[in-house]
Amino acid sequence: MEKDIQKIEEFFYRNHKQVNNPIIKSFLLDSQNLYLVQKAILYPTDINKKLVDESFQSHYMNVRKTKYVSNLIYFFSLDFDKKRRRLQNRTLLVLDKGLSKDGGTTAKELIEDTSNEKKLNHIVGEGLLDNIGDEKLFNSLKKLTVKQLQILEMIYVKEFSIKEIAQTLQTTPQNISNLHRNALNKLNNTLKKRGE
Incomplete structure (x- = not known):
């Protein structure tokens, strides 16, 4: 058990640059994903590696979708605000003209x-x-x-x-x-x- 923990710590220490990537960090925050990674480190079989890979691809696609929707909302809100201001400036109520x-x-x-x-x-x-x-x-x-x-x-x-x-x-x-x-x-x- 102690050897397993040491092996996992050594793996994360060797790959600390990759682990500090925000996408990988968010991937490892999920306990199920962390379990799959630890299992692949301890028992590096093709099936374990494939499970981690599939789980990471799914996570990465979700991150990309979220980022895309977030950008859409941001740019549509900017566009909406510009259109609203343009419309307000066109239809000013001028009573003293x-x-x-x-x-x-x-x-x-x-x-x-x-x-x-x-x-x-x-x-x-x-x-x-x-x-x-x-x-x-x-x-x-x-x-x-x-x-x-x-x-x-x-x-x-x-x-x-x-x-x-x-x-x-x-x-x-x-x-x-x-x-x-x-x-x-x-x-x-x-x-x-x-x-x-």
Whole structure:
């Protein structure tokens, strides 16, 4: 028994470079494979060598398959991530870009503000909504966006010119005119619907 252990240790010592190979190490970690190798060292018959060889080939094929699948997953995930980023960059949601070629109204300005009345009064200031006595007009004004309300207040309450409003809001006079026109059209349409 002690001679057998010594013979096995000598074999592994002589072949320590090959045994340190990661594939061989993983092969020897399996107790059944280790038993086959020890048996082939102690009794070096053709059958024992053939059993070790077949077992190692099977192990090696499994390692190769695992490596192949691992690489597939890695490269497909990289490719998927590139495609996802490319798609995201193509379909950006830009709310502050003009809807028409000449700039004009933006998608952000067309989104109806559903915040409460206090927020509107705070942003617009106490002026336009406080000076409206007609309930229909008041409710119609609340349907406008905050920017449209700001522009109407600056024009009709504070008596700013279009250029002054454009400078204050850091935009073009044409954009202010478009917003003013859109606000008046929206008010007109809302009042017509309520009048019917």
